[in-house]
Amino acid sequence: MSGSPSSIRKSPSHLSSTLQSKKSISFTEKGKETLKKGYAGATQSRMSVSRNLFILPEMKMTEKMNISSGKIVQVLDKNGVDVTPRPLYCPDPHAAKPNKLLSSQEGSLGSDFIASYSMYQNTINPSVMGQFTRSVLGSSTVSKSSISTTESIAGDLEEPYKGGKLASFTDLRVMRAAPETVLTKEDLEKNVEILLTETDTLRFFDLPTVMVSVESEDAEKVTQRNKKYEILCKNRLGNDLYVERMMQTFNGAPKNKDVQCDKIIMEDQGIMATTWDLYDSYSALELSSLAVKRSAIESSSKASVLPRERDQRLLGSTTDKNSEASSLMDIENVILTKVHEDEEDHADAILKSDKFLQDLFFMERVIMENIFQPKLAAYRQLPVLKEPEPEEPKEFLEGEKVGEVEEEVKKEEEEEIEINAEQSTIPANLERLWSFSCDLTKGLNVSSLAWNKINPDLLAVGYGHFGFKEQKRGLACCWSIKNPMWPERVYPSPYGVTAVDFSIGTPNLLAVGYYNGTIMIYNVQSSNNVPVLDSSESPQKHLGPVWQLQWIEQDRGTTGDDKREFLVSISADGRISKWVIRKGLYCHDLMRLKRTTAGSNVKGGDKEKKGEALLSRQAPGMCFAFHPKDTNIYLTGTEEGHIHKCSCSYNEQYLETYRGHKGPVYKVTWNPFCPDIFLSCSADWGVIIWQQENLQPLLSFYPTTHVVYDITWSPKSSYIFAAANESRVEIWDLHVSILDPLIVNVANPGIKFTTVLFAKHTDCLLVGDSDGQVAVYELRNMPSASDSGRGDIINTLLGSKSNQPG
Amino acid sequence: MIRKTEVEETLKRIQSHKGVIGTMVVNAEGIPIRTTLDNSTTVQYAGLLHQLTIKAKSTIRDIDPQNDLTFLRIRSKKHEIMVAPDKEYLLIVIQNPCE
Numbered sequence: 001m002s003g004s005p006s007s008i009r010k011s012p013s014h015l016s017s018t019l020q021s022k023k024s025i026s027f028t029e030k031g032k033e034t035l036k037k038g039y040a041g042a043t044q045s046r047m048s049v050s051r052n053l054f055i056l057p058e059m060k061m062t063e064k065m066n067i068s069s070g071k072i073v074q075v076l077d078k079n080g081v082d083v084t085p086r087p088l089y090c091p092d093p094h095a096a097k098p099n100k101l102l103s104s105q106e107g108s109l110g111s112d113f114i115a116s117y118s119m120y121q122n123t124i125n126p127s128v129m130g131q132f133t134r135s136v137l138g139s140s141t142v143s144k145s146s147i148s149t150t151e152s153i154a155g156d157l158e159e160p161y162k163g164g165k166l167a168s169f170t171d172l173r174v175m176r177a178a179p180e181t182v183l184t185k186e187d188l189e190k191n192v193e194i195l196l197t198e199t200d201t202l203r204f205f206d207l208p209t210v211m212v213s214v215e216s217e218d219a220e221k222v223t224q225r226n227k228k229y230e231i232l233c234k235n236r237l238g239n240d241l242y243v244e245r246m247m248q249t250f251n252g253a254p255k256n257k258d259v260q261c262d263k264i265i266m267e268d269q270g271i272m273a274t275t276w277d278l279y280d281s282y283s284a285l286e287l288s289s290l291a292v293k294r295s296a297i298e299s300s301s302k303a304s305v306l307p308r309e310r311d312q313r314l315l316g317s318t319t320d321k322n323s324e325a326s327s328l329m330d331i332e333n334v335i336l337t338k339v340h341e342d343e344e345d346h347a348d349a350i351l352k353s354d355k356f357l358q359d360l361f362f363m364e365r366v367i368m369e370n371i372f373q374p375k376l377a378a379y380r381q382l383p384v385l386k387e388p389e390p391e392e393p394k395e396f397l398e399g400e401k402v403g404e405v406e407e408e409v410k411k412e413e414e415e416e417i418e419i420n421a422e423q424s425t426i427p428a429n430l431e432r433l434w435s436f437s438c439d440l441t442k443g444l445n446v447s448s449l450a451w452n453k454i455n456p457d458l459l460a461v462g463y464g465h466f467g468f469k470e471q472k473r474g475l476a477c478c479w480s481i482k483n484p485m486w487p488e489r490v491y492p493s494p495y496g497v498t499a500v501d502f503s504i505g506t507p508n509l510l511a512v513g514y515y516n517g518t519i520m521i522y523n524v525q526s527s528n529n530v531p532v533l534d535s536s537e538s539p540q541k542h543l544g545p546v547w548q549l550q551w552i553e554q555d556r557g558t559t560g561d562d563k564r565e566f567l568v569s570i571s572a573d574g575r576i577s578k579w580v581i582r583k584g585l586y587c588h589d590l591m592r593l594k595r596t597t598a599g600s601n602v603k604g605g606d607k608e609k610k611g612e613a614l615l616s617r618q619a620p621g622m623c624f625a626f627h628p629k630d631t632n633i634y635l636t637g638t639e640e641g642h643i644h645k646c647s648c649s650y651n652e653q654y655l656e657t658y659r660g661h662k663g664p665v666y667k668v669t670w671n672p673f674c675p676d677i678f679l680s681c682s683a684d685w686g687v688i689i690w691q692q693e694n695l696q697p698l699l700s701f702y703p704t705t706h707v708v709y710d711i712t713w714s715p716k717s718s719y720i721f722a723a724a725n726e727s728r729v730e731i732w733d734l735h736v737s738i739l740d741p742l743i744v745n746v747a748n749p750g751i752k753f754t755t756v757l758f759a760k761h762t763d764c765l766l767v768g769d770s771d772g773q774v775a776v777y778e779l780r781n782m783p784s785a786s787d788s789g790r791g792d793i794i795n796t797l798l799g800s801k802s803n804q805p806g
Numbered sequence: 807m808i809r810k811t812e813v814e815e816t817l818k819r820i821q822s823h824k825g826v827i828g829t830m831v832v833n834a835e836g837i838p839i840r841t842t843l844d845n846s847t848t849v850q851y852a853g854l855l856h857q858l859t860i861k862a863k864s865t866i867r868d869i870d871p872q873n874d875l876t877f878l879r880i881r882s883k884k885h886e887i888m889v890a891p892d893k894e895y896l897l898i899v900i901q902n903p904c905e
Contacts, residue, residue: 276867347839350895351813351831359890359897360816362877366888367823370903486819527812 365482372484375433378778379481379764428781430729430745430765435775436461436479438486444475446768448500449757454507456761457481458488458524461774464496464515466754471496476512478524479774489524491531499549505565513546517571519579533585540587544572548623554631554648568626568634574618576636576646591651593619593638625668629675637665643680643690660688660697667711673718681708687723699738703730710755720782722765724753729767729777736783745777825902827885832856832896839895851887855898859891 077083212222236242350356369376377383436459444463452458457480464474474496477487491512499513508525509532518541520531535541546569553565567579568590576591595618620639627633632648633655641661644654663683671677676692687708689699706726714720719735720742730741747753747769755768763779821829821842828843832852841848863875878889881903890897 274864274868276864276871279867279871347833348810350833350839352810353894355892356831356895356897357813357816359892360813360820363888363890363897363899364816364820364823366877366879367820367826367899367901370886370901371824373903485823 364486368483368485372434375484375776376481378431378433379759379762379776381762428731428743428779428783430731430743430777431780433764433776433778434484435773436484436487437771437773440487440490441475441477441772444472444772445470445496445770446755446772446774447496447498449755449766449768449774450500450502451757451760452502452507453504456759458502459766459774460500460502460510461487461768462497462500462512463772464498466498471515474514476500476510476522478510484776489522489527491520491522491529493520496545498545498547499569501549501551501567503551503565503567504553505551511549511551511567513549513569513571515545517542517544517546517573519546519549519567519569519585521567521581521585533581535579535585535587538585538587540577540589542569542571542573542575542577544574544620546571547621550624550626552626552631568624570621570624570636572620572622572639574620576621576624589651590648591636591646593621593636593644595619595640620664622664623667625670625678627675628670628672635668635670635678637661637668637680637682639664641665641682641684643668645692656695658690658695658697660690660700661686663707666707666709669711669713671713671718672715679711679713679721681711681723683707685725687711699734701732701738703741704728709753712756712758714758715760716758716763722756722758724756724767726752729753729756729765731765731779733783742782743779820899823901827900827902828898829900830896830898832898834894851898851900852896855887855889856896859889859896863891 074082074084212218441461441463445465446461447464447466448460448462450460452460459479459481460476461479462474462476465471474493476491476493476497478489479487493512493514495518496515497512498515499511501511503509503511508523510522510524512520512522512531514520519535521533522529523532549567549569551565552568564580567581567585568576569579570576574593575589576593578588578590580586580588619642622637622639624634624636627635633645634648635643635645637643641659641663643658643661643665645656645658646654658680661680661682661684665680665682668678668680671679677698678690678692679687680690681687685702685705685708687701687703688697691698701723703723704725704727706728708723708725710724712722714722717733717735720731720733723730723732723741727747729743729745729747731743732738733742736742745767750771752770753767754770755766757766757768758764759766759776763782765777765779766774767777768774817829817831817840820826828847829841830838830843830848830851831840832838832848836849836852836856838845838848838852843851858880859875859878862878866873866875875891878891880887880889885900885902888899888901
């Protein structure tokens with residue numbers, strides 16, 4: 001009997017006998033225990049294979065057991081005993097039952113629980129079915145445990161009569177499920193009575209301890225039992241009383257359950273808080289308050305614009321194209337064209353922006369620097385970067401400017417090789433660095449050069465022919481050292497430019513004198529070509545070419561002004577004029593150059609001036625030079641060949657007249673170090689050094705049979721000056737020799753050198769020629785005189801024999 | 807309009823200077839606006855230089871947030887790449903220095 005419930009297995013043959021025996025037993029038992037036990041129902045289980053065998057105490061004690069509903073087949077053995085195999089699975093016939101059971105309870109709803117419990121195991125315990133555990137459970141999660149508990153209980157109940165634990169029927173505490181009915185407001189307001197009662201303690205699991213304290217009461221018994229067991233085990237081996245037998249336990253078919261949740265997509269987001277980011281955020285916070293005000297205004301204007309054009313996209317740069325859209329057009333077309341135009345617009349906007357122009361400007365200069373790096377470095381007297389790869393000197397030289405004449409290249413090759421070979425023993429020479437030239441200036445004659453007073457890199461060049469027959473268009477350009485290939489500013493004009501000069505007080509003003517006598521003043525800071533001031537409407541404008549312009553700063557102690565600056569010009573109509581910028585150019589004549597009679601000169605007695613038909617009483621002035629220390633005194637050279645010393649105080653008479661030249665005096669310059677010496681050059685091939693008090697020339701040079709167009713003193717040494725005649729450029733060093741020039745640089749055939757200018761802070765010389773090029777030469781290996789700045793050059797010169805003009 | 811001709815002239819001059827291999831103007835998305843090289847090269851240069859410019863700018867501003875990057879020059883064995891960066895565009899010129 002002990003094994004009877006557990007021996008119910010799948011074999012039906014056993015079933016019947018056991019059933020029967022069981023039945024007999026069970027029923028009687030049932031009879032006893034019905035009062036004790038109640039109905040128990042397992043809780044609702046979702047995964048339930050609900051099986052229960054329900055035995056009602058009211059059931060008649062029939063041989064047959066109507067277990068499952070719908071069971072038809074019955075098997076009877078030879079004795080007529082019903083040996084119908086029990087089904088392994090019984091659906092829950094219990095549906096009706098809860099109502100009955102529950103009706104006795106208060107406030108319970110049938111929906112709350114279904115008396116069924118699932119069993120994964122195939123063991124059928126019909127006797128067990130009689131008892132159901134109805135446990136109090138509120139959630140489905142606990143249902144699993146309930147299954148296990150019921151199983152365990154079922155396991156326990158396998159030996160129900162051995163006093164296993166039985167779940168007792170306890171008071172129901174039914175969990176009220178979410179009510180299906182809609183609660184009305186009154187329902188909510190109603191007071192609901194809920195009765196709570198305490199259940200008895202349910203034991204779900206009890207694992208009795210297998211250890212007993214030695215000091216407890218049962219210790220004695222336990223130890224005795226242990227001893228007995230040991231003896232039993234010992235006796236077991238080889239004992240006939242004990243038979244080994246195998247048993248197989250049914251292992252329940254495990255079921256694997258997998259749960260798969262949705263893939264959790266993870267994204268990493270990071271930001272690096274850089275210093276500038278923080279700075280930007282803080283400054284944006286400060287600006288946001290300002291921006292709010294502005295955006296309010298902007299948005300209102302934009303709102304009015306948008307609906308008119310039906311533009312579906314806000315353009316970052318609103319240009320005129322938007323206004324062209326007519327409201328009658330097909331919307332699609334509008335949008336498509338707008339899309340295309342937007343892109344173009346945006347690209348155009350970029351191209352038109354100021355910043356882009358500026359970037360291009362810088363880029364060009366950077367490129368220039370790359371191209372001209374050795375030259376510019378030599379100019380600025382910086383070390384020249386040399387690329388590590390060796391290149392032949394030819395290639396090296398070929399990498400020079402565009403438009404260079406082949407002969408010059410060869411000459412430079414020779415120079416270059418020469419220089420590389422013997423650095424120490426070669427004499428002073430000019431090394432050509434580069435030349436300012438471009439397509440615009442090709443073919444024009446360079447007539448004047450002037451440095452900017454503030455920016456040592458800015459050079460003004462005037463292009464215009466000297467002779468009357470050769471007159472072409474003219475050009476005034478501003479070149480920068482940083483870009484030798486394209487001028488920064490270009491001021492074209494139909495007349496040739498004959499003089500340029502930068503202002504001292506306002507260094508952005510450039511005065512340009514033209515062949516037709518007009519003077520224009522340009523502001524080089526602005527990029528348009530319109531002059532600021534123009535003298536062409538002035539009634540006192542010059543009638544002949546303006547041969548020289550200079551800005552003079554003069555102390556006007558009487559009027560109380562600090563330093564007033566005015567422009568002085570000399571022109572072929574014989575006037576030296578002073579221009580002052582008030583409202584426009586206001587002219588005032590400083591001097592009218594009159595023709596002087598050569599009465600004192602006996603040689604010229606044949607040519608009696610009186611008898612000549614004088615075309616004008618004025619002598620065309622070619623040049624002037626203000627005394628560096630005393631701006632009241634100035635020298636002026638005329639076409640007659642005379643040099644007059646004049647003063648600003650007298651505008652009728654000359655102070656002195658220096659006669660020495662036989663042709664027009666093209667240039668007069670004071671020595672920057674020695675206040676008494678000045679230099680003049682003329683078309684009679686000669687260069688003459690004068691001393692102020694001496695009316696006769698001090699020294700004269702006739703190096704070639706060419707006209708000397710320009711001369712200039714070196715800013716570094718009082719002995720050095722440069723002269724440009726038609727065929728060559730000469731550098732004279734009076735300290736070294738007064739007979740021969742120190743350096744001679746011969747021009748290419750067909751090109752005349754017309755202007756020279758020294759660079760102020762470097763050892764470089766600028767030479768302009770008749771082809772529109774301004775070449776920059778570096779003076780190399782100049783003899784360094786320790787006393788170059790001396791003012792007593794006279795003593796040196798007087799010490800040597802002075803030449804008389806021949 | 808005057809501005810535009812000036813820009814065009816300057817661009818043309820730059821392109822014709824000695825040693826200049828290519829000139830590119832790309833907008834902020836890397837789309838070329840004006841270029842003398844082929845499209846694939848342009849896009850490649852634009853993409854790579856854009857990243858480098860951002861890094862360089864970040865470096866400069868990290869040191870001093872009030873400073874900003876104005877020009878970037880990379881000199882390599884074969885040539886020199888010059889970049890003028892801006893918020894909206896990149897002006898890139900590749901030149902072969904004459905030495």
